[in-house]
Amino acid sequence: MRLIHGWNVAGILFLSLFCSYEVRAQTETFYDNANASPLISFLKSAQKNIDIEIYEMDDPLVHATIKDALNRGVKVRVVQEDSPVGIACKIFDAISGKDAPDCQNKKKLVSTVLKAGGEYVPFKHETLCGTPGSHCFEHGKIVIADHAKALISTGNFNSTSICNKAENPKNCNRDYTV
Numbered sequence: 001m002r003l004i005h006g007w008n009v010a011g012i013l014f015l016s017l018f019c020s021y022e023v024r025a026q027t028e029t030f031y032d033n034a035n036a037s038p039l040i041s042f043l044k045s046a047q048k049n050i051d052i053e054i055y056e057m058d059d060p061l062v063h064a065t066i067k068d069a070l071n072r073g074v075k076v077r078v079v080q081e082d083s084p085v086g087i088a089c090k091i092f093d094a095i096s097g098k099d100a101p102d103c104q105n106k107k108k109l110v111s112t113v114l115k116a117g118g119e120y121v122p123f124k125h126e127t128l129c130g131t132p133g134s135h136c137f138e139h140g141k142i143v144i145a146d147h148a149k150a151l152i153s154t155g156n157f158n159s160t161s162i163c164n165k166a167e168n169p170k171n172c173n174r175d176y177t178v
Contacts (some may be wrong), residue, residue, distance in 0.1 A: 033155055034172040037162035039066050039143070046145040049075040053142045056084050058102060061164050070116040078113060081138040082122035114145050142172035151176040154161050 031038050043050060043065045044140025050069055057063075057080060070076055082092050089103035091110055099107065113120040124136030130136075141153040155161030163172035 001002055005039050027029055031177040033161060033177055034163045038177055042143060042145060042151045043069060046074050051144040053076045053140045053141050054157055055081045059157055059162055059164050062157045063105065067112055072111060074136050076113050076118040078120045079123055097125045137172040151177060
């Protein structure tokens with residue numbers, strides 16, 4: 001297996017998503033996620049659409065916020081790694097009674113987004129890895145809201161990366177967001 005460094009694939013996907021958008025102003029704010037991750041407020045600010053490119057996304061608050069956005073009529077599109085290292089849950093497979101509760105919740109989010117008319121697709125390894133038959137990982141952490149604002153993070157959208165204290169993470173990772 002070959003790991004493509006996050007910026008290579010993330011940069012390509014980010015540019016492909018962003019290339020059709022007009023950039024009007026540039027404002028950068030740097031966040032230490034352990035003190036205050038901007039992800040939830042960023043997702044809540046979306047009025048028309050949310051585009052996400054992510055390696056892992058399993059925080060319950062993130063899931064609830066995405067579902068709330070869908071209920072507000074926001075179109076959601078997600079590209080996610082289908083087989084993160086060390087994760088047994090195959091989120092793009094049908095829900096099974098054998099799945100752990102957290103795995104069932106991840107699969108329910110996929111289903112909810114699709115039922116609401118959004119898209120939730122696996123990262124296409126065979127297309128984006130560069131070498132036929134090779135395997136790489138999608139490792140980006142990017143959200144674009146309303147085709148106007150972008151959030152780029154070093155951390156996944158899980159409880160330790162966004163430091164969701166309600167989920168009692170064992171630690172809060174040293175992750176940052178712009």
